[in-house]
Amino acid sequence: MQQIKEYLKQHEQRFINELIELLKIPSVSADPAFSQDVFNTAEAVKTALEQAGCEAVEICDTEGYPIIYAEKIVDPSLPTVLVYGHYDVQPPDPIDLWDSPPFEPVIQTTELHPKGAIFARGACDDKGQMYMHVKAVEFMIKTGQLPCNVKFMIEGEEEVGSKSLASFVDQHREKLANDIILISDTGMIANDVPSITTGLRGLSYVEVEVTGPNRDLHSGLYGGAVANPINILAKMISSLHDEHNHITIPGFYDKVEDLSEVERAEMAKAPFDVNDYQKALDIESIYGEKGYTTNERNSIRPTLDVNGIWGGYTGEGAKTVIASKAYAKISMRLVPHQDWEEITALFKTHFESIAPKGVRVKVTPHHGGQGYVTPIDTIGYQAASKAYETTFGKKPIPQRSGGSIPIVALFEEVLKSKTILMGFGLDSDAIHSPNEHFGVWNYLKGIETIPYFYQYFAEMNA
Numbered sequence: 247m248q249q250i251k252e253y254l255k256q257h258e259q260r261f262i263n264e265l266i267e268l269l270k271i272p273s274v275s276a277d278p279a280f281s282q283d284v285f286n287t288a289e290a291v292k293t294a295l296e297q298a299g300c301e302a303v304e305i306c307d308t309e310g311y312p313i314i315y316a317e318k319i320v321d322p323s324l325p326t327v328l329v330y331g332h333y334d335v336q337p338p339d340p341i342d343l344w345d346s347p348p349f350e351p352v353i354q355t356t357e358l359h360p361k362g363a364i365f366a367r368g369a370c371d372d373k374g375q376m377y378m379h380v381k382a383v384e385f386m387i388k389t390g391q392l393p394c395n396v397k398f399m400i401e402g403e404e405e406v407g408s409k410s411l412a413s414f415v416d417q418h419r420e421k422l423a424n425d426i427i428l429i430s431d432t433g434m435i436a437n438d439v440p441s442i443t444t445g446l447r448g449l450s451y452v453e454v455e456v457t458g459p460n461r462d463l464h465s466g467l468y469g470g471a472v473a474n475p476i477n478i479l480a481k482m483i484s485s486l487h488d489e490h491n492h493i494t495i496p497g498f499y500d501k502v503e504d505l506s507e508v509e510r511a512e513m514a515k516a517p518f519d520v521n522d523y524q525k526a527l528d529i530e531s532i533y534g535e536k537g538y539t540t541n542e543r544n545s546i547r548p549t550l551d552v553n554g555i556w557g558g559y560t561g562e563g564a565k566t567v568i569a570s571k572a573y574a575k576i577s578m579r580l581v582p583h584q585d586w587e588e589i590t591a592l593f594k595t596h597f598e599s600i601a602p603k604g605v606r607v608k609v610t611p612h613h614g615g616q617g618y619v620t621p622i623d624t625i626g627y628q629a630a631s632k633a634y635e636t637t638f639g640k641k642p643i644p645q646r647s648g649g650s651i652p653i654v655a656l657f658e659e660v661l662k663s664k665t666i667l668m669g670f671g672l673d674s675d676a677i678h679s680p681n682e683h684f685g686v687w688n689y690l691k692g693i694e695t696i697p698y699f700y701q702y703f704a705e706m707n708a
């Protein structure tokens with residue numbers, strides 16, 4: 247694998263240019279207006295995998311957006327790595343807050359990315375990280391160094407719940423058979439503090455609707471005499487946390503696993519500076535569940551957050567009105583053993599039960615998924631750890647993440663294989679936010695590190 251550095255030097259400009267071209271296609275899966283672009287991105291991914299030297303490259307149509315499958319089978323008796331990634335991206339909104347247009351990638355330096363970062367929607371989540379795998383495999387195939395078999399499965403609906411992928415995986419168990427699943431769709435602590443993601447949180451996403459009077463009313467003539475759905479909704483939502491920021495839904499914590507003091511002490515070793523954290527977010531103080539550190543609050547503890555709330559008059563100026571309806575979108579991040587469907591049901595029962603007389607409440611579940619924890623005493627983890635050690639010169643820290651990739655638990659259930667999460671993004675890369683970016687250094691480091699994973703994984707399996 248020695249030549250990877252040389253290969254990178256020789257091809258780095260092309261690797262960057264190719265990613266930039268991919269980022270120009272606005273593959274927003276949530277918005278039907280971008281449907282054609284999502285399909286076009288699938289074509290571009292197919293072409294890229296073919297050019298990298300993969301075989302049996304195929305666009306698999308689904309009821310939603312296509313899944314791209316590709317493989318390079320060196321020898322059926324060797325182990326097989328299944329690479330998963332997604333080519334769809336989050337909506338770019340609010341567009342006004344971008345410093346450059348979200349689908350016109352530019353390279354700009356930042357404090358954490360002195361060598362430059364590519365600014366575009368999807369740069370880090372997940373086109374940039376997915377494309378590192380395409381380029382790493384290109385290197386291994388073109389230089390005849392692929393030490394095991396590889397399969398690719400790249401989807402276009404991750405940001406909207408991976409609906410088509412679930413049935414695809416179920417229907418193609420044989421084709422997708424593998425020894426390990428490899429994903430780069432998470433982050434690491436810092437460029438000089440490599441880490442491997444060992445856990446993902448589960449998710450339950452619901453929408454609530456509170457209905458009061460049958461029409462919007464004059465807030466002078468009726469105000470104070472009928473239940474105002476927005477007031478009520480705000481009250482109901484605020485009652486979902488107690489004074490210790492504990493969630494009040496009965497049964498919510500029943501299955502939450504408490505980490506041992508040893509595990510918590512281990513977690514606390516990861517570098518974290520609360521002042522830097524506050525400064526980066528322009529907040530005076532951190533906030534959260536009593537009795538837990540920031541790193542615990544955003545990884546091993548479940549949460550409930552309103553993601554959006556609306557109703558009534560929100561236009562220019564003032565309009566005196568009591569709205570007939572109020573709405574909110576709520577996400578609950580879950581930890582291993584909490585079942586997302588069970589939590590969704592607990593939420594629904596509780597939320598309906600706390601509605602006062604005078605309003606009606608409707609709870610609509612959206613998508614969800616289970617959490618995941620990767621064991622670190624496996625060949626897969628050891629191979630990844632050794633790969634980081636080789637290219638970063640430092641042993642990576644195992645760290646559970648707060649984000650969710652719901653399909654990972656399903657991979658384990660259906661394909662019976664473990665997932666290794668080799669993420670190269672930083673929390674500050676602004677995924678899902680305006681000015682999303684991905685460090686050029688991180689992109690190239692990922693391409694450099696991935697081939698070593700293959701090498702060590704093949705060696706350790708031999």
Ligand code: BES
Nearest residue numbers: 371404405406407431432433647649650
């Ligand atoms: N790549 C992210 C998840 C992620 C990011 C995990 C950083 C860990 C670190 C993924 O694309 C994502 O955004 N997932 C969604 C859930 C999905 C069902 C929409 C999420 O976590 O909100």
Ligand code: MN
Nearest residue numbers: 371372404431
């Ligand atoms: Mn992602």
Ligand code: MN
Nearest residue numbers: 336371405678
């Ligand atoms: Mn995402």
